[in-house]
Amino acid sequence: MRPISEVLISAPHSHSRRQLLLAAACLTAAPILTACSSTDAEQSVARSLRGGGLQSSGTASFPMRELVRLATLAPSSHNTQCWRFRISGSSILIAPDLTRRCPAVDPDDHHLFVSLGCAAENMVHAALASGLHAEPRFDPIGDGRIAVNLEATQGRISPLFQAIFERQCTRGDYDGQPISTPELSQLEQAGTGDGVSVRLLTARPAMESVLAYVVEGNTAQMNDAAFVAELKAWIRFSADEALRTGDGLFAGTTGNPALPRWLASRMMGLFFTPKSENERYSRQIRNSAGIAVFASERNDKAHWVEAGRCYERFALQATALGIRNAFLNQPVEVSTVRPQFAAWLGLKAGERPDLVVRFGRGPSMPFSMRRPVQAVLA
Structure with a gap:
């Protein structure tokens, strides 16, 4: 795996630029659109x-x-x-x-x-x-x-x-402030189950190591045409589309403006790039309070289900404490990265890293x- 210095590019304002450019495109296209879909109805x-x-x-x-x-x-x-x-x-x-x-x-x-x-x-x-x-x-x-x-x-x-x-999975920025020790204990207890453990990483060097795996996995996924096509199929670019299907990833939940599919799908190639996404993940990991990694002692469906139960308890407990969370699953999704990540975690043979989740305090985002x-x- 390449050192993090080789794969990360610092651009603290890239997210804001992308938002402004997308909004400008929406306004430019307004004469030929009924309107850029509002999130209010959704x-x-x-x-x-x-x-x-x-x-x-x-x-x-x-x-x-x-x-x-x-x-x-x-x-x-x-x-x-x-x-x-x-x-x-x-x-x-x-x-x-x-x-x-x-x-x-x-x-x-x-x-x-x-x-x-x-x-x-x-x-x-x-x-x-x-x-x-x-x-x-x-x-x-x-x-x-x-x-x-x-x-x-x-x-x-x-x-x-x-x-x-x-x-909710809150895919926005957090405030970067630490979580108290008693709260971390509650999160750890909630996220532990039968054959499933959770590790809460709050030290900055450990979080930077996870970031390197996220970037490596994200870069691989963004260069995979099948992954991008599948993701695009599940994105609901407009509020109307989200309302009609009742599922998928509504653009508003990530802070992006709602646009008609024909326009947004064309613009996606301009703004949705490995560089822009890696910059976003770098910023968001660095403004998180910590990262939770869920791992199962056996790699089978029963333990995957248990990992889901543990994560959901963790997420509910976090919500009850006013703490946000969002997935960073690239290190466990890319088959070439997952063994490296498991080795870094010190997992034994047969154990599987299931989920990677960042957490911290911040504003809520639109609901799916x-x-x-x-x-x-x-």
């Missing part, structure tokens, strides 16, 4: 989908559907929402939706099963708030699935449940969309 719908707590309709089946709704507020790779739910008596099955897999960035479906674990963890906290104890168990049958058995218990609304409605419950029920 955000109104995105927030209404999150609601403010458990809803009630007076029917026997609705509470189970409500658990599904809250499970879908979990994160998924490219916001593909790659899950299917089946309500059966006192249990809910969470299965992969392989029609929504991402073969370029996630060829072994690792992130897909991590996403299922995130959804299951949301369901655990939502169930407890509605007076049910949820016990997720991974079932390897077929493609693999999670069976969530539900039993009556004393209901309790926890801070993690309350955080479900505000949790979700599909309606009916669309994800099997």
Whole structure:
């Protein structure tokens, strides 16, 4: 791996320049456009989908559907929402939706099963708030699935449940201030599970080392035509597009202006380059308080699901503490970089680094969309 000094280029104002150029392009094109799509309508719908707590309709089946709704507020790779739910008596099955897999960035479906674990963890906290104890168990049958058995218990609304409605992957800048030791302990406890550990890296030399792996992985991905094409397919460049599909990566969530697809897809090649993205990641890692790395002791679907549950607890705990987080998964996504990264972490043979996450305090960003419950029920 090349030294970080060879792969990083400092340009502290490049993000602002890109924003201004994109906005200028939007204004220039205004005469031939109805309008550059506003995020207001998209955000109104995105927030209404999150609601403010458990809803009630007076029917026997609705509470189970409500658990599904809250499970879908979990994160998924490219916001593909790659899950299917089946309500059966006192249990809910969470299965992969392989029609929504991402073969370029996630060829072994690792992130897909991590996403299922995130959804299951949301369901655990939502169930407890509605007076049910949820016990997720991974079932390897077929493609693999999670069976969530539900039993009556004393209901309790926890801070993690309350955080479900505000949790987001915040892809903006943070304030660079450190997180207190008690808060770091809470994050570490939340992110640790059965066969999954989390390492919180807050020392600047360690964070710079992770940055070097992020840059190496990002450069490889940005030079991969299949990766770029897949990413572009899941970007929702305009608010209208995000509203219509209910999924994908809305441009507003990264601070970029909303534009029609025909224009934004052409401009993407001008602004979405290895250099510009590496500069953005360099700035954002350096204004983060730390980096969390999740690793499994075994590289199988059961542990991927557990890694998802651990990450989601971490993210909910962070949200409850007013701490933001966002993924930096390039070191674990690129097959040639992942073994190097694992060796740097000191992982043993058979162990796998699952997720890389930066965290810190900063402003919220626009929320991503979700599909309606009916669309994800099997």
